[in-house]
Amino acid sequence: MTNRIAFLAAPTEVARAAQDALAARYGAAPLDRAEVVVALGGDGMMLETQHRLLGRNLPVYGMNCGSVGFLMNDFREDGLPERLSAAQAATLHPLRMKAFTARAEATDALAINEVSLLRETRQAAKIRILVDGKERLKELICDGILVSTPAGSTAYNLSAHGPIVPLGANLLPLTPISAFRPRRWRGALLPAEAQVVFEVLEPDKRPVAAVADYTEVRDVRRVEVREDRSVALTLLFDPDHGLSERILAEQFTV
Incomplete structure (x- = not known):
């Protein structure tokens, strides 16, 4: 490799x-002859690389040349072949978003970190939440809401005070962003196989955008989100600094 x-x-x-x-x-x-890809940058570069390689089934080993680099290994020029040979693989499944606008136009996109709904104006968003076809929250008044993958649970989800989820937990965090009503609702942990539907209420007065990583759809009316198990992404990590260990360690960071 x-x-x-x-x-x-x-x-x-x-x-x-x-x-x-x-x-x-x-x-x-060249990419079409490579056995492994080394991505150089920060977490944004890792996401960009994974999106670029969708369907190629190439493992990606990231080295941090950016800022946070949660999904990256430390940068060292020496010993790269040995590090690649010893690296441990983490398999991730992205979220698939299908967003519908007022004209019933549908946009399909994959998210490795999260799918988020965000208000577009000064007006708070009003959103109805259904899980597996059952209404779970009749009306959430908020700045937004997101569904995260376990790998993405330490990103925007954590900043919105959502829970960190270990890779093997088979759970998806559902986290509100600045919820106004119900004020004390802090979100939910959903089974990985759950299908989440967001219906935007009063969309003309309170327009909402949907974002899957960096694919944005404005003025959505309905957004469907589910984990896509048919797509597998492979990230490589140094044995002493694997993704599962990082997610666990992040829960004890103060």
Whole structure:
């Protein structure tokens, strides 16, 4: 797996310098001949790389040349083939969003981190929530709401005070963003196989946008979200710093 490495870099000076150095040292394969992809940048670069490689079934090993780098390994130029050979794989399944606008136009998109609904104006959003066809919340008045993957539970979900979910838990956090009514509702943990439907109430007065990672659909009326088990993404991590360990450790970070 480590003989044919493709390098992808974020559009920053640091990431591109790292790409040049690694390619000069280890050689660089084109994507269509690569056995593994090394992504250089931050978590945004990892998400961009995974979206770019959808359907290719290529494992991705990230090295942090950005800021947070939760999904990335530490950057080191030395010993890359050995690190790739020893890396542990984490398999992720994205969320599939289907968003419908007032004209019944449908947009289909995948989210590795989360699908979020966000108010577009000063007016709070009003959203009805159904899970597996059953109404669970008649009206949520809020700035927004999101459904997260376990891998994405430490991202926007955590910032919105949602729970961190271990990879093997088979759960999806459903987290409100600045809920006004019901004020004390903090969200829910849903089975991974659940289908969530959001219906936007008073959409003309209170327009809402739906976002799947970086695919945005404005003025939605209805949004359907479910985990897509037919799509598998493989991330590679150093043995002493795997994704499951990071998610666990994040719960004890103060």
